[in-house]
Amino acid sequence: MKIKCKNMTHAMKANRVLYDNGIHSKVEKINDDPDMHGCVYSIAIDRSHLSRALEIMCLAGVQLHKKEKVNYGDVCK
Amino acid sequence: MIYFDNAASTYPKPGSVSKSVGNWLKNNGANPGRSGHKPAMAAGGVVFDTRVLICKLIGMNDPENIAFVPNATYGLNFLIQGILKSGDHAVTTDLEHNSVLRPLKLLEKKGVNFDAVCVDLYDDNKTVENILKSIKKNTKLVICTQCSNVCGKVMPIRKISAALPDGVKLLVDGAQGAGIIPTDMKADGVDYYCAPSHKGLMGPQGSGFIAINNDLFEPLIVGGTGSESFDLDQPDYLPDMLESGTLATPAIVGMYEGIKFVLGLGVENIFQHKVSLVKYAVNALNGLDGVITYVDPELSCFASTTCFNVSNQDSDQVGEYLAENDICVRSGIHCAPLFHKKMGTEKTGMVRISFGCYNTEYEIDQFIKILKKYLKK
Numbered sequence: 001m002k003i004k005c006k007n008m009t010h011a012m013k014a015n016r017v018l019y020d021n022g023i024h025s026k027v028e029k030i031n032d033d034p035d036m037h038g039c040v041y042s043i044a045i046d047r048s049h050l051s052r053a054l055e056i057m058c059l060a061g062v063q064l065h066k067k068e069k070v071n072y073g074d075v076c077k
Numbered sequence: 078m079i080y081f082d083n084a085a086s087t088y089p090k091p092g093s094v095s096k097s098v099g100n101w102l103k104n105n106g107a108n109p110g111r112s113g114h115k116p117a118m119a120a121g122g123v124v125f126d127t128r129v130l131i132c133k134l135i136g137m138n139d140p141e142n143i144a145f146v147p148n149a150t151y152g153l154n155f156l157i158q159g160i161l162k163s164g165d166h167a168v169t170t171d172l173e174h175n176s177v178l179r180p181l182k183l184l185e186k187k188g189v190n191f192d193a194v195c196v197d198l199y200d201d202n203k204t205v206e207n208i209l210k211s212i213k214k215n216t217k218l219v220i221c222t223q224c225s226n227v228c229g230k231v232m233p234i235r236k237i238s239a240a241l242p243d244g245v246k247l248l249v250d251g252a253q254g255a256g257i258i259p260t261d262m263k264a265d266g267v268d269y270y271c272a273p274s275h276k277g278l279m280g281p282q283g284s285g286f287i288a289i290n291n292d293l294f295e296p297l298i299v300g301g302t303g304s305e306s307f308d309l310d311q312p313d314y315l316p317d318m319l320e321s322g323t324l325a326t327p328a329i330v331g332m333y334e335g336i337k338f339v340l341g342l343g344v345e346n347i348f349q350h351k352v353s354l355v356k357y358a359v360n361a362l363n364g365l366d367g368v369i370t371y372v373d374p375e376l377s378c379f380a381s382t383t384c385f386n387v388s389n390q391d392s393d394q395v396g397e398y399l400a401e402n403d404i405c406v407r408s409g410i411h412c413a414p415l416f417h418k419k420m421g422t423e424k425t426g427m428v429r430i431s432f433g434c435y436n437t438e439y440e441i442d443q444f445i446k447i448l449k450k451y452l453k454k
Binding site: 016 | 111112113117121139141302303305306312316
């Protein structure tokens with residue numbers, strides 16, 4: 001699954017911090033979403049890692065794209 | 078050739094820097110943050126890794142708070158013109174480069190006032206006191222060099238930040254400090270910092286960075302960022318807000334290798350080396366009849382750079398003779414008019430010698446031999 005990040009820098013940040021925590025991910029440009037305009041970058045992860053990945057990303061200060069449906073909620077409070 | 082013009086631009090660069098830039102130009106020319114193909118993603122990756130390395134160098138946590146700019150002058154303009162608005166007041170010092178003084182002078186026409194206070198080269202407490210005396214109710218920003226580009230005075234940044242009242246931000250011009258003086262923005266209490274790649278960071282010319290540890294400000298340049306493309310307003314988040322247009326990726330690639338080299342040597346080691354070379358050079362210059370030096374490095378901290386004159390001769394004459402003998406120095410005013418007024422050298426200028434990582438005491442000895450020949454003429 002893909003989580004859209006605020007920009008490429010945040011997607012790269014997510015990629016590095018997930019790697020540091022043992023989660024494989026890949027930075028990808030969103031090309032298949034008609035609702036996304038401009039250069040939007042996502043972090044692609046295995047769905048099974050979602051909850052932990054969100055916690056790691058939230059704690060690291062990774063910002064998500066405003067149109068991303070997944071949100072941090074109280075995941076890292 | 079002996080190269081003592083490192084305050085203008087360091088030379089030579091580490092082999093890893095030139096190799097990486099060459100390889101990049103040969104094997105990848107893509108634009109970071111614009112596309113999704115492999116070369117573009119690789120470009121994005123190296124740009125991001127450089128932000129991370131800069132954070133490590135200057136004690137920052139978040140790579141998104143590092144924005145790339147063409148050089149330190151652009152960075153200072155972004156910050157000074159972005160932060161200060163009509164009715165605001167700023168305080169700066171008489172050691173500053175025109176890259177600080179001219180933006181401030183420009184802003185005077187837009188209703189911003191500023192004071193340039195006297196730096197006491199030997200009493201840091203007096204300098205802090207002078208800054209504090211100039212603070213007004215509407216003072217928004219104090220702008221201070223980390224190290225003078227003429228005399229090499231290392232400024233007491235931590236003392237200044239600790240003394241500033243709440244609400245007054247500190248912007249540090251790291252043009253002569255980055256990669257030379259150990260820097261920790263958070264511990265030093267620095268709100269904004271900027272530096273070029275091509276000086277102490279040992280990278281190529283063409284890129285530099287701004288580091289932001291406080292409030293955002295209005296961008297001076299807006300345009301394509303790749304993000305939010307249907308929105309005609311500039312993105313209000315970092316680093317996109319400050320990075321319109323294509324980045325100088327080859328220069329950033331070189332900056333990455335340059336910072337790696339600097340971190341490998343250790344900034345504290347580099348600092349001690351450059352303090353020691355200044356002491357050695359001033360001591361040697363003081364032994365020559367007819368040579369005037371302007372600082373005493375035994376009484377305060379001076380790094381990398383020092384300056385001298387021969388009697389009351391124009392510094393350009395001396396600089397020309399040294400150049401003819403393959404000694405590269407910089408003569409003149411060094412874009413630091415207030416410092417020359419302070420020292421009474423407006424008419425003659427000064428001869429500046431500035432050291433890099435690779436310079437040695439032996440090279441200073443060779444330079445002194447050439448200078449002795451000039452003095453005998």
